[in-house]
Amino acid sequence: MDRRTVLKGLAGAGGLALTGFAAPAIAQGASARTLRFVPQANLANFDPIWGTQYVVRNAAAMVWDTLYGIDDKFVPQRQMVESEEVSSDGLTWTFKLRSGLKFHDGEPVLAKDVVASLTRWSARDPMGLMLKAIQNELTAVDDKTFKWVLKQPYPKMLFALGKGNAPCAFIMPERIAQTDPFKQMSEYIGSGPFKFAKGEWVPGAKAVFEKFADYVPREEKPVWLAGGKKVLVDRVEWVIMPDPATAAAALQNGEVDWWENPITDLVPVLKGNKNIGVDIGDPLGNVGSFRMNHLHAPFNNVKARQAILMALSQEDYMRALVGDENALWKPLPGFFTPDTPLYTEAGGDILKGKRDFAAAKKLLEEAGYKGEPITCVVAQDQPITKAFGDVTADLLKKLGMTVDFVATDWGTVGARRAQKTPPSQGGWHMFHTWHAGADCINPAAYTALRANGDKAWFGWPTSEKVETEITNWFNAKSLDEEKTVAARINKAAIDDVVFAPTGFFLGYTAWRKNVSGVTKGPIPLFWGVSKTA
Amino acid sequence: MLAYALRRVLSTLPVMAIVALFVFSLLYIAPGDPAVVIAGDQASPADVERIRANLGLDQPFLVQFGSWVWRLLHFDLGTSIFTNLPVAAMIAQRIEPTLSLMMVTLFLTILIAVPLGVIAAWKAGTWIDRVIMAFAVFGFSVPVFVVGYILAYVFALKFDLLPVQGYTPLSQGFWPWLQNLILPAVALGCVYIALIARITRAAMLEVLQQDYIRTARAKGLGQGGILFIHALKNAAVPIVTVVGIGIALLIGGAVVTESVFAIPGLGRLTIDAILRRDYPVIQGIVLLFSFVYVLVNLLIDITYTLVDPRIRY
Numbered sequence: 001m002d003r004r005t006v007l008k009g010l011a012g013a014g015g016l017a018l019t020g021f022a023a024p025a026i027a028q029g030a031s032a033r034t035l036r037f038v039p040q041a042n043l044a045n046f047d048p049i050w051g052t053q054y055v056v057r058n059a060a061a062m063v064w065d066t067l068y069g070i071d072d073k074f075v076p077q078r079q080m081v082e083s084e085e086v087s088s089d090g091l092t093w094t095f096k097l098r099s100g101l102k103f104h105d106g107e108p109v110l111a112k113d114v115v116a117s118l119t120r121w122s123a124r125d126p127m128g129l130m131l132k133a134i135q136n137e138l139t140a141v142d143d144k145t146f147k148w149v150l151k152q153p154y155p156k157m158l159f160a161l162g163k164g165n166a167p168c169a170f171i172m173p174e175r176i177a178q179t180d181p182f183k184q185m186s187e188y189i190g191s192g193p194f195k196f197a198k199g200e201w202v203p204g205a206k207a208v209f210e211k212f213a214d215y216v217p218r219e220e221k222p223v224w225l226a227g228g229k230k231v232l233v234d235r236v237e238w239v240i241m242p243d244p245a246t247a248a249a250a251l252q253n254g255e256v257d258w259w260e261n262p263i264t265d266l267v268p269v270l271k272g273n274k275n276i277g278v279d280i281g282d283p284l285g286n287v288g289s290f291r292m293n294h295l296h297a298p299f300n301n302v303k304a305r306q307a308i309l310m311a312l313s314q315e316d317y318m319r320a321l322v323g324d325e326n327a328l329w330k331p332l333p334g335f336f337t338p339d340t341p342l343y344t345e346a347g348g349d350i351l352k353g354k355r356d357f358a359a360a361k362k363l364l365e366e367a368g369y370k371g372e373p374i375t376c377v378v379a380q381d382q383p384i385t386k387a388f389g390d391v392t393a394d395l396l397k398k399l400g401m402t403v404d405f406v407a408t409d410w411g412t413v414g415a416r417r418a419q420k421t422p423p424s425q426g427g428w429h430m431f432h433t434w435h436a437g438a439d440c441i442n443p444a445a446y447t448a449l450r451a452n453g454d455k456a457w458f459g460w461p462t463s464e465k466v467e468t469e470i471t472n473w474f475n476a477k478s479l480d481e482e483k484t485v486a487a488r489i490n491k492a493a494i495d496d497v498v499f500a501p502t503g504f505f506l507g508y509t510a511w512r513k514n515v516s517g518v519t520k521g522p523i524p525l526f527w528g529v530s531k532t533a
Numbered sequence: 534m535l536a537y538a539l540r541r542v543l544s545t546l547p548v549m550a551i552v553a554l555f556v557f558s559l560l561y562i563a564p565g566d567p568a569v570v571i572a573g574d575q576a577s578p579a580d581v582e583r584i585r586a587n588l589g590l591d592q593p594f595l596v597q598f599g600s601w602v603w604r605l606l607h608f609d610l611g612t613s614i615f616t617n618l619p620v621a622a623m624i625a626q627r628i629e630p631t632l633s634l635m636m637v638t639l640f641l642t643i644l645i646a647v648p649l650g651v652i653a654a655w656k657a658g659t660w661i662d663r664v665i666m667a668f669a670v671f672g673f674s675v676p677v678f679v680v681g682y683i684l685a686y687v688f689a690l691k692f693d694l695l696p697v698q699g700y701t702p703l704s705q706g707f708w709p710w711l712q713n714l715i716l717p718a719v720a721l722g723c724v725y726i727a728l729i730a731r732i733t734r735a736a737m738l739e740v741l742q743q744d745y746i747r748t749a750r751a752k753g754l755g756q757g758g759i760l761f762i763h764a765l766k767n768a769a770v771p772i773v774t775v776v777g778i779g780i781a782l783l784i785g786g787a788v789v790t791e792s793v794f795a796i797p798g799l800g801r802l803t804i805d806a807i808l809r810r811d812y813p814v815i816q817g818i819v820l821l822f823s824f825v826y827v828l829v830n831l832l833i834d835i836t837y838t839l840v841d842p843r844i845r846y
Contacts, residue, residue: 042805044615045571051615054571100583124580166573181585184617201618202626203796204805222644241698241795242804249685249697252794411810414569418578447577455577 032533033234035515037249037524038259042240044194049167050184054436057166058236058523060207061225064106064170065188067095067114068162069225072521074341074441076162077226079218080109080171080191090153091136097144103173104195110138111373116177118148121169123181127160127444128169130474155477156444157474164225164438164522165445176210193217193229193527194236199431206375207238209526222528229527232517236526251276257531258511258533260524263383264322270510280327283520284337288317288388288502289448292430294461296422297368299429304367305497308352311360311399315504320387321505332504334490335449337437342483347491351501360399373404375423377431379413388432388502417458434441437504438522442482443470443489451498458500465492506517534838540833544825552823553605556816557598565810566590567614588614601816610820611813614804620817623802630700631798633710634790635783637718637778638725646726647772650733657738663728672727675785681793688716698795709777717794721786725779732775734770743767750841769840777833784822 041055048060068076078084082098100193101109107171115138120261122128122135136149148157157163161169179185186197194209201207218229239256248266252273259290261281262270270276274525290312318329337474374396378389389405396403404423408416413431421427439445450470451463452503469489491524517529568585569576576584585591604611610620613627636835653665689697695716701709740746741764749759788800799818806814 044805044809044811045617047617051571052576053570054573056573180587182580182587202797203618203623204802205795239699239795240797242792242801243795245682246685246698246793246795249690251698253689253693253697255697255699312619395785408564409808411565411567411570411808415564415566418566418581455579457577468608525670 009056029078032531035233035236035258035529035531036256037236037238037526038241038250038256039238039524040261042204042242043201043238045184046188046201046207047179047184049120052124052166054166054523057164057168059196059207059209060170060190061164061168061192061523062194062236062526063170063192063196064168065101065192066162066169066225067171069227070162070164071199071223071226072158074159076158077220077223079162079226080114081257084158086157091150091156092157093148094141095146095148095151097146100217102214102216103190103191104189104212105173106214107173108143109171109191110143110174111146111173112143113177114146114171115140116174118169120172120177120179120181123166125160125169126447127156127163128167130154131157131160136292142441147359154474156474157445162225163445165436165531184339191215193231202519205240207240208232209236209238217527222525224521224525231527232530233526235312237457251512254512257515258518258524258529259510260509261507262510264325264328264508267325267508267510277514277518278508278510278512279518280506280520281524282437282507282522283502284441284522285506286384286434286437287332287335287337287440287504288314288321288384289390289433289435290388290430290500290502291417291433291448291459291461292497292499293423293428295420296427296429297372298364298374299359301367302496303363304369305500307360307363307367307399307470308395309494309497310498311355311357311361311395312340312351312500312502313355313395314351314501316391317388318505320391321384325436328506328508330504332501333494335446335493335501336486336490337439337440337444338504340437340441341479342442342486343481344487344490347494350494353450357398364399364401369401371400371402373402374425375404375406375427375429377406377408377413377428379410379432380407381409384434385410385413385432391502392430392432420460432502434505436522442471442486449489449493449498451493451496461496461498463492463496463498464498466498534835538835541831541834545824548827549820549823551827553816553820554598554604556819557601558594560810560812560815561594561597563810567810567812568807571615593621600683601813605820610817613814614811615809620813623814624799624817624821627797627799627802629702630796631787631791631800633700633703633714634717634721634787634796634798635780637711637714638783639721641718642722642725642729642779644708645722646729646735647765649726650730650772651737651765653730653734654737654741655756655760656736662734666734669727669730672723672725672777676749677720677721677724677789677794680723681717681790684716684720685794700798713794717790717796721783721790724786725782728779728782729772729775733768733772737764738772740764740768766840770837773833773840777829781826784825 039055040053043059045051048056066081067081069079070076080097080101081095083096085094091250103109118138122132131154134151135471136151138148140146148444160360176185176187189196193212193215195212197208209219211231211234217230220227222228244263244266247259251259267278271278292299292305294300314331322328333345333351336342379385393405408444417431419427423429430506435448443449448457451461451466453460466489469485469492473482473485476485513530519525570583572581572584612619613623649665656662685697688695695712699713701713703710722846746764749763788803791798791800803818
């Protein structure tokens with residue numbers, strides 16, 4: 001074979017390929033029955049118990065149903081359950097499942113599936129762990145009934161089963177739920193209103209959810225995770241877009257229908273487009289956090305932590321994040337989500353009014369701070385933490401502190417913050433994060449507020465007062481009692497500076513106006529959403 | 534020739550082994566922890582530890598490396614820590630968009646860059662040459678993502694001619710496939726066009742000074758024939774070399790281009806895997822890219838024999 005033969009061969013192959021390319025395009029019909037959605041992040045895994053990222057929880061809420069669902073008043077309403085009964089001593093809970101529940105593989109949902117699912121969930125969820133610790137037995141009585149017998153009353157039982165915080169108590173077939181909770185399952189079969197199209201899943205690019213024809217919605221009006229989850233489209237396609245500018249352009253061009261969380265900088269462009277609707281997405285917003293390491297000097301001294309509270313301007317943090325959009329932030333002289341029943345400002349005066357740098361510097365001096373470098377670990381790949389980090393570097397310098405600013409990515413922050421070693425040996429003094437407001441409505445899922453030392457969240461704060469009051473909240477039997485306890489928690493957590501809240505902030509969501517039914521909620525709610533061509 | 538190709542393919546094995554060891558070591562010492570990402574922000578340190586243990590990430594370096602190599606020897610790239618899917622399957626899902634993008638970019642590039650370089654050499658020193666070289670400087674200087682945004686704004690948002698983002702498989706038709714690739718290919722190809730146009734010009738200038746070109750002119754051959762049949766063929770070796778080197782540029786550029794145009798290719802898979810510290814995926818992709826690079830070099834060497842019959846192995 002000579003080179004001319006090879007070249008002729010290549011040309012022939014090219015011609016052949018072109019002939020093949022002329023295949024007719026597949027019809028693009030039924031676009032009105034397909035909702036194309038840009039989520040906040042990539043759906044990289046799909047086990048909502050093993051991986052507790054918000055994006056996994058949001059997708060899981062489409063596929064797996066829960067026994068209860070919270071409504072917009074934070075009251076758990078029946079979802080898969082038809083009725084429940086609690087014994088007079090509060091120790092035995094008996095639940096009955098409603099009729100017509102079916103998994104996506106056609107099998108009926110049975111009490112044994114629920115028992116296995118709750119067993120797996122309770123190994124990972126903070127409230128589940130509490131239940132497990134006081135559990136006598138969790139058993140299936142018959143196909144539709146299961147019983148949870150406890151050693152002591154647990155007034156927050158229904159909230160635990162219906163809360164939207166990850167991990168939610170999702171119900172799966174028994175064979176899947178028997179997977180080790182610390183290992184990832186590989187079958188994604190639920191009984192929720194959507195089926196997961198595993199064959200079409202391209203992690204990092206696309207996830208597809210199809211309407212589950214056999215789903216029987218409740219009769220009640222849908223409110224957040226409660227009520228009738230009526231699906232009005234055939235398919236929901238999650239299109240992962242790492243670049244916000246591309247997502248904005250795609251929404252304007254009609255290539256996607258709904259963008260979960262447009263960045264603030266691009267919102268004016270979207271608002272200027274007559275085909276696009278923009279509104280606050282999650283009314284529970286987020287709580288910004290300046291997290292200090294309670295194990296090492298100077299922040300092992302409460303006076304140093306109080307100095308930060310005294311000097312910290314929440315407005316600076318919020319402006320760095322949302323700019324001039326006043327509707328997107330609120331000061332937060334406390335820890336609980338604003339406009340929710342337990343919100344309180346008790347003890348929060350230190351975060352209000354003019355910032356007192358002189359007093360803060362004095363407190364730092366009393367804490368024994370002598371100019372040692374403060375290691376701030378700041379994730380630059382997250383716009384929120386980057387903005388917070390820049391404000392903090394400025395704040396610490398104004399306080400006369402030496403700043404060792406470690407600019408890195410979120411993956412590294414995640415690993416480094418788990419180090420308890422001194423900052424000079426790979427540990428840290430402070431990092432920033434934020435908590436979904438839905439996690440901060442009460443102490444139930446508020447891991448960041450715990451102050452039980454070694455067992456607490458990163459920073460490992462210790463405060464007996466906070467811990468005692470959190471226990472009191474779990475035992476509270478009325479909302480008034482809960483409110484009283486929450487005020488005491490708030491004051492104790494500010495006094496001991498469990499962490500420094502940097503403010504409360506909200507985000508927008510945006511959709512094309514041929515889509516209707518987009519509602520505000522702690523997660524994107526796909527039931528009730530419809531689309532015209 | 535066949536023996537030569539076989540020898541070259543075999544010689545890639547030690548190269549791949551060194552790449553494998555290097556990549557594994559680099560990831561082992563790099564900061565970050567996939568267990569933290571998996572567990573989520575609310576997880577306790579104990580939960581993170583348990584997930585890490587289940588993933589085998591608490592094992593010593595040699596144990597982890599040994600089991601990875603053992604799997605590799607069985608042609609198993611492992612399983613993604615996050616998706617629980619085989620790495621080979623994830624690469625297979627993503628390879629078509631990246632290959633398509635690279636092919637269209639290469640096609641566009643050669644179609645545009647080579648004639649530009651030839652014309653610049655032919656008109657060396659004139660305003661045409663200067664305009665072409667100014668374009669080349671522009672292509673080198675402007676980052677891919679800036680070109681991408683400008684193209685998307687003009688051709689998608691302003692005139693609604695092409696889609697902003699996404700990828701349509703070739704199996705759904707040639708035009709749907711191509712229309713998703715035009716803007717990214719142009720954006721990605723800018724640097725490449727600039728590079729090849731400059732090399733073509735330089736190589737052509739040298740060839741156009743040769744005696745046989747003067748002879749061709751003297752015997753009355755047309756300008757087109759001289760440029761594209763006699764001169765270009767003899768200038769082809771350096772051009773083909775740069776095309777090969779440019780494959781590395783394309784792989785690097787694809788990472789950015791795929792993010793800007795939301796193309797679900799290997800570039801985005803690489804970025805996602807690095808950000809999440811999905812070690813098996815990173816290792817699999819780097820190995821693949823290394824192999825492709827070695828293979829492309831082999832193909833370039835073989836191509837030399839096609840464009841210059843004097844070269845024999």
